[in-house]
Amino acid sequence: MSKIRVYEYAKKHNVSSKDVIDKLKGLNIEVSNHMATIEDDTLIKLDNLYKKNDASGQSKSQTSNHQQKNAGNKNPQNKPQQQVKTLGNETPKANTTIVDEDDKNTDPTKVKVKTVPKTLEGKKHDKEYQSKENKVFTKPNSNNNNNNNNNNKNRKPGHQNKRQQPVQQVQAQPQRKKEKELPTKITFTESLTVAELAKKLYREPSEIIKKLFLLGVMATINQSLDKDAIELIAGEYGVEVEEEIKIDITDLENYFVEEEGANLVERPAVVTIIGHVDHGKTTLLDSIRNTKVTSGEAGGITQHIGAYQVVEKDKKITFLDTPGHAAFTTMRARGARITDITILVVAADDGVKPQTVEAISHAKAAEVPIIVAVNKMDKEAANPERVMQELTEHGLVSEAWGGETIFVPISALKGEGIDTLLEMILLVAEVEEYKANPKRNAVGTVIEAQLDKGRGSVATLLVQNGTLKIGDPIVVGNTFGRVRAMVNDLGRRVKEAGPSTPVEVTGLSDVPQAGDRFVVLNDEKTARQVGESRAQQAVLAQRGEKSRVTLETLFEQMKQGELKDLNLIVKADVQGSAEALGASLQKIEVEGVKVKIIHSAVGAITESDISLAAASNAIVIGFNVRPDVNAKRAAEAESVDVRLHRIIYKVLEEIETAMKGMLDPEFAEKVIGQAEVRQTFKVSKVGTIAGSYVTDGKITRNSGIRLIRDGVVIFEGAIDDLKRFKDDAKEVSQGYECGITIKNFNDVKEGDIIEAYIMEEVERK
């Protein structure tokens, strides 16, 4: 009667389904896929094949198992049918029948056929169902053994203990026929609910719940399953699982992926100059630029765009023209890693100063290699030895002294030592092998940006990977646009900018901030979408930072001197009440705070009232009017406090009380119901489930509970899980049964009383 399927067989023998299919082919038996069933005579042939292959003898025991199964199925006493009968309140339907066989039940007498009613209504049925479930769970091993002993003398002893093994399914042909074939593969992102997984597997959710239950996991239809659980269940069906990682397209970080491969080519090093005030950072930057840029690129008019490139020995080096480690650190704080090498300038006549030390710490934190430029060597007081000595204390030991830090003596003013410094930069670059892929869409960082009267938003971008082209749809920080024009550091218009190149671009819809990331996207529509959504997120985040005034926080803010005016928006049903209310509110006198009505009008509370309130940190008072749907939603999103009243003096009282700081809500306990524990079930991972009967009132999911035994409160806490059969229940009323698990408490006993209560806010007198 029951046939084993290819994948089940494969699983039993710990081989792949493909292997089994191949073997079957070898026996001249064509099967379509892993779901195909294996005929009895074929099974014996297969068993023989695997017996030969399997020296461990495991296959042997499997063989005998199959044989038992077949024998059992011929047995007129066979249990499955009996059990269908005992559960037979309903006629078994194909889609409501679960046929289970755990590993023990390679013995046919252990095969369970159970009908799970679609709607679990009716108390009588309930009990039966619950107790059956319980039986499955606590089915003792010994029982199992007895049956085994009857049928199976050569069964391996270790076999019975394979309880942890996934439960196998035996297919009861008549019931299974209607089921859709299993998919070969399912995909998911993050997680799936039981219902979603069931749908993907073309199976009933109850079947999935059942499987989880047998694996020791209590789940409801809407419960989310994590990757492990999904894989476990899919594995049960022999279905492959693939997790799809969802990428948030608005997170620009996701575009900054490091790549490997043939497209990577060498790119110029990006260098930042740091050091103490007046040690010569600007002079050095100018010196490098003047000696290298103008000489190399005749005719170019240097443009200060925040960064520039020089050529040394046919290789480019990019310098960030923003001296001072503050800029460097700001960028880093904004998550931008743009510097490859840092030049620490130390004046030879002045030595290590506080800002030198600070600069070292920043460079080290950024894990950027440091080259020390010992400047002002032309000065008489220059003492490079001292600089070297002092830097040793900060972990920068010169190569001359056996360390690893490159020291270059220079005079930025006289342009001496600049070539050596540049050579050293190239040397470090060579060792570090900075690479990028010029063939991809450009990504990078904003070096600086401003609003230009004639050109609009102007931003200097450092391309860090890819090539930026005119016309590229681009998202920059929280703004977006299309690259209209690009100008390089020599003031020349360019059409393209490759890796490590700084360019000034126009065409953005707004001015980004230094340190913002930019990414080029494939089309303008997406760029707009990402840009706008980022702008919106930024606005929300910014608003979130400023906490809103609510009546509860009012006093706190007043105490901290944060609030001088209490801004109110008054909406009322008629002009008269709006005016009267406004006038009365303004008369409230509380020290240190003044009521200010910023808007007063007739009509329902609208979305624009809420945005006004949000922008001016106001509380909205509705007098005989209510917020419309959009306003409600907006108020929630913006956390705007909306107070609705029908009596003027109540409004005044509330505002005054709040202003006086007495608006702590008062709560009182209210008992809402009682349940009697009639049966307890211990479930691993879940704890003890108290099978209870609600004797009075109701038990709600979020109520507090007291466990009373012989009139004594044993435990006080909260409900962890409230279930009506297998489903989560919000509340269960008098006269109904339910399963209750208590948070952090498992010592529930039959006869215990569970008292449920809620905390109710009470009106102040």
Ligand SMILES: Nc1nc2c(ncn2[C@@H]2O[C@H](COP(=O)(O)OP(=O)(O)OP(=O)(O)O)[C@@H](O)[C@H]2O)c(=O)[nH]1
């Ligand atoms: N003699 C001599 N003076 C130099 C040298 N380098 C810079 N100076 C002078 O030192 C002073 C400060 O130089 P800057 O380049 O402005 O120093 P900085 O580190 O950029 O200073 P801040 O921008 O204030 O942080 C200026 O008067 C320079 O002319 C040098 O190599 N030799």
